[in-house]
Amino acid sequence: MGRRIVVVGAGAAGMMAAYAAAHDGNSVKIIERNEKCGKKIYITGKGRCNLTNNCDIQDFFEHVVSNPRFLYSSVYGFTIEQTMKLFSDELGLKIKTERGNRVFPASDKSSDVINSLVKGLKLKGVEVVFNKRADRLIINNGEVKGIACGNKIYEADAVIIATGGLSYPSTGSTGDGFTLAKSAGHSVTPTYPALVSLTAKEKWVKELMGLSLRNVSVSFYDGDKKVYTDFGEMLFTHFGVSGPVVLTASSYLAKRIRNGGITMHIDCKPALDADGLTKRILRDFEMQKNCYFANSLDKLLPRKLIPVIVKLSGIRYDKPVNSVSVQERKRLAGCIKDLRLTITGTGDYNEAVITGGGINVKEINPSTLESKLVKNLYFAGEVIDVDAVTGGYNLQIAWSTGYTAGSSV
Numbered sequence: 001m002g003r004r005i006v007v008v009g010a011g012a013a014g015m016m017a018a019y020a021a022a023h024d025g026n027s028v029k030i031i032e033r034n035e036k037c038g039k040k041i042y043i044t045g046k047g048r049c050n051l052t053n054n055c056d057i058q059d060f061f062e063h064v065v066s067n068p069r070f071l072y073s074s075v076y077g078f079t080i081e082q083t084m085k086l087f088s089d090e091l092g093l094k095i096k097t098e099r100g101n102r103v104f105p106a107s108d109k110s111s112d113v114i115n116s117l118v119k120g121l122k123l124k125g126v127e128v129v130f131n132k133r134a135d136r137l138i139i140n141n142g143e144v145k146g147i148a149c150g151n152k153i154y155e156a157d158a159v160i161i162a163t164g165g166l167s168y169p170s171t172g173s174t175g176d177g178f179t180l181a182k183s184a185g186h187s188v189t190p191t192y193p194a195l196v197s198l199t200a201k202e203k204w205v206k207e208l209m210g211l212s213l214r215n216v217s218v219s220f221y222d223g224d225k226k227v228y229t230d231f232g233e234m235l236f237t238h239f240g241v242s243g244p245v246v247l248t249a250s251s252y253l254a255k256r257i258r259n260g261g262i263t264m265h266i267d268c269k270p271a272l273d274a275d276g277l278t279k280r281i282l283r284d285f286e287m288q289k290n291c292y293f294a295n296s297l298d299k300l301l302p303r304k305l306i307p308v309i310v311k312l313s314g315i316r317y318d319k320p321v322n323s324v325s326v327q328e329r330k331r332l333a334g335c336i337k338d339l340r341l342t343i344t345g346t347g348d349y350n351e352a353v354i355t356g357g358g359i360n361v362k363e364i365n366p367s368t369l370e371s372k373l374v375k376n377l378y379f380a381g382e383v384i385d386v387d388a389v390t391g392g393y394n395l396q397i398a399w400s401t402g403y404t405a406g407s408s409v
């Protein structure tokens with residue numbers, strides 16, 4: 001006989017869990033507080049939804065920041081290949097793979113990903129109850145019996161919590177899953193905004209707002225110790241820095257950033273060593289002998305960056321280029337190779353792509369995603385203490401954990 005299964009949350013993990021649970025006569029219901037499914041999926045990948053990463057499985061785990069080992073069972077149990085096959089063969093979504101193995105819908109529309117899932121749920125007879133916010137778990141003798149939304153009780157033989165984390169609360173994820181899990185006796189490891197911009201003390205970042213630097217090398221120091229390094233693209237914002245290399249750094253350095261004492265060092269010209277850069281500066285100076293110093297850097301640096309570098313170099317902007325001393329040239333090269341920022345914190349949940357921390361993985365069976373504390377209670381997606389860098393890995397976590405929980409109930 002089929003079982004009554006209630007999934008809380010119609011996000012990526014919840015929809016996949018319901019899809020996987022709807023077989024053998026099970027009656028599956030999703031409770032969603034919003035008026036429609038997949039509000040967060042809609043905004044993923046800048047509206048294109050980077051739904052997974054077609055990399056090999058070992059490579060996948062290297063992109064998981066928190067608790068990759070916990071995910072072994074669910075990702076090996078429902079792999080990237082199976083995910084892509086499910087979307088293309090079962091749900092009829094045309095997909096394509098782009099640079100960096102990033103997988104998108106062929107239409108470039110995230111709404112097509114949502115629609116394919118909604119269609120699949122309908123075909124399987126899953127009922128979605130909209131505009132209901134689950135606020136209480138019903139637990140009897142260590143076994144879940146249902147979920148309450150105010151006065152309305154939904155009885156169930158199994159409940160899957162897929163409420164997401166705290167990031168982008170406007171999409172419906174406001175941390176309810178953590179409260180529900182705590183009420184069941186679970187511990188929640190401290191949460192924090194991840195894949196998020198960083199704030200800096202230096203006032204001059206404001207002058208650079210909107211400037212994107214490509215092919216830069218960035219290093220982060222905790223006191224004197226280099227703790228993280230990367231190469232790629234970054235962006236200056238009103239209060240600090242963002243862009244791909246910064247977002248990834250924010251996830252790996254979250255704890256250290258909270259503790260303070262982190263500095264970021266940007267090498268704007270990583271292809272040249274200090275000597276090479278000094279020679280290059282000299283060459284540029286020789287070509288513009290009669291210029292003011294500040295006007296001689298056009299070929300070397302983006303225009304917006306020049307006034308900041310001039311200020312930091314301590315060389316008068318209107319000094320004739322031919323009177324800039326060797327020492328000053330060296331100092332200038334130093335500023336370009338080591339543009340330094342004092343990191344004061346991160347942006348908040350309103351702009352964080354993902355939530356770090358979450359329901360403690362030690363209290364969840366990794367093979368089934370069932371709670372070790374309460375029978376027939378399951379968890380899936382971002383609500384669990386797992387997160388990865390950008391590139392489709394986070395949605396793959398949602399698909400794999402959702403599918404595993406759904407097929408385990």
Ligand SMILES: Cc1cc2nc3c(=O)[nH]c(=O)nc-3n(C[C@H](O)[C@H](O)[C@H](O)COP(=O)(O)OP(=O)(O)OC[C@H]3O[C@@H](n4cnc5c(N)ncnc54)[C@H](O)[C@@H]3O)c2cc1C
Pocket residue numbers: 008009010011012013014031032033034037038039040041043044045046049050051052132133134135162163164165167168171172173174175176177352353354380381382383391392393394395396398
């Ligand atoms: C701007 C942005 C871009 C992103 N781009 C990508 C990308 O391109 N690729 C990628 O892999 N990842 C991306 N991510 C991350 C990805 O979106 C998440 O990892 C993923 O959506 C998590 O899925 P989830 O189902 O666990 O949670 P969510 O998608 O947050 O879904 C949770 C659902 O539960 C509902 N809910 C919450 N509480 C309750 C309650 N009490 N009762 C009823 N319903 C409730 C919410 O309304 C919501 O619908 C992006 C995230 C953001 C913010």
